[in-house]
Amino acid sequence: MSTLRVAVIGAKGKMGSEAVKAVRNADDMDLVAAVDRDDDLAALTDAGTQVAIDLTHPDAVMGNLDFLVRNGIHGVVGTTGWTDERLETVRARLAESPDTGVLIAPNFGIGAVLTMRFAEQAARFFESVEVVELHHPNKADAPSGTAVRTAQLIADARREAGCAPQPDATSTTLEGARGADVDGVPVHAVRLRGLVAHQEVLFGDEGEIFTLRHDSMNRGSFMPGVLLGVRRVVSAPGLTYGLDAFMDLD
Ligand SMILES: NC(=O)C1=CN([C@@H]2O[C@H](COP(=O)(O)OP(=O)(O)OC[C@H]3O[C@@H](n4cnc5c(N)ncnc54)[C@H](O)[C@@H]3O)[C@@H](O)[C@H]2O)C=CC1
Numbered sequence: 001m002s003t004l005r006v007a008v009i010g011a012k013g014k015m016g017s018e019a020v021k022a023v024r025n026a027d028d029m030d031l032v033a034a035v036d037r038d039d040d041l042a043a044l045t046d047a048g049t050q051v052a053i054d055l056t057h058p059d060a061v062m063g064n065l066d067f068l069v070r071n072g073i074h075g076v077v078g079t080t081g082w083t084d085e086r087l088e089t090v091r092a093r094l095a096e097s098p099d100t101g102v103l104i105a106p107n108f109g110i111g112a113v114l115t116m117r118f119a120e121q122a123a124r125f126f127e128s129v130e131v132v133e134l135h136h137p138n139k140a141d142a143p144s145g146t147a148v149r150t151a152q153l154i155a156d157a158r159r160e161a162g163c164a165p166q167p168d169a170t171s172t173t174l175e176g177a178r179g180a181d182v183d184g185v186p187v188h189a190v191r192l193r194g195l196v197a198h199q200e201v202l203f204g205d206e207g208e209i210f211t212l213r214h215d216s217m218n219r220g221s222f223m224p225g226v227l228l229g230v231r232r233v234v235s236a237p238g239l240t241y242g243l244d245a246f247m248d249l250d
């Protein structure tokens with residue numbers, strides 16, 4: 001069996017160190033490079049890397065992806081901080097390297113991906129919906145990439161179904177009290193010692209509340225999704241946004 005030559009960028013971080021272990025333990029992969037801040041990315045080309053996993057920081061990921069795509073290395077990206085503009089930049093770079101694939105996954109947790117899918121399906125049936133994400137206090141960004149993606153999927157589904165804007169009579173607030181507005185969906189971020197990564201999507205209608213909740217209890221929970229991404233990205237040229245595209249859900 002031929003094995004995939006895999007590198008991890010951000011290898012000393014909380015997620016990166018788990019990814020190093022997961023790749024080492026995968027029979028169909030070889031860990032050929034593990035780099036962190038201040039290391040030279042040339043280590044990846046020198047080692048003949050086929051797929052690189054990026055688990056770094058929103059400030060670092062665009063530069064790393066630029067290097068990967070220029071060198072025809074497929075990317076599996078868990079790093080957050082994605083905007084439409086950033087995604088467009090990656091698409092444009094990939095257009096110049098048509099055999100290269102990049103997966104950007106707001107969340108590698110299988111249950112988290114399913115939560116997003118179920119939230120999208122439920123979106124049109126309820127008058128009200130709010131997203132609450134809860135994370136460890138060392139997290140760099142808020143709201144989480146998962147919460148932003150969840151809210152966007154909900155908003156798209158509601159728009160497509162012709163739903164009215166959500167009811168909300170609140171006219172006086174302390175700034176931030178109603179959370180961030182992501183395409184008309186309120187998103188609230190909690191940072192609490194003891195948490196890892198959690199999300200609730202609350203749907204409400206007259207006399208009825210429907211709650212979707214997902215909990216990642218440790219970072220090992222993301223690794224089956226990371227490995228799935230590595231295995232699938234090599235035959236998916238261009239940009240794939242969201243692990244659901246590789247989960248054969250439809
Ligand atoms: N998609 C997903 O399922 C998940 C995504 N994340 C995201 O992954 C990213 C990393 O998260 P954590 O591991 O918790 O953070 P962390 O802070 O523990 O690790 C980040 C690592 O990246 C390194 N780094 C920073 N800049 C770098 C550069 N230019 N080149 C190489 N390495 C660099 C840091 O030195 C550090 O070791 C964050 O954006 C986080 O939101 C985290 C968990 C799950």
Ligand SMILES: O=C(O)C1=N[C@H](C(=O)O)C[C@H](O)C1
Pocket residue numbers: 080106107108135139140143144145146147196197198
């Ligand atoms: O920083 C984290 O920890 C996580 N980041 C991702 C996000 O922002 O959605 C995924 C998961 O929630 C953990």
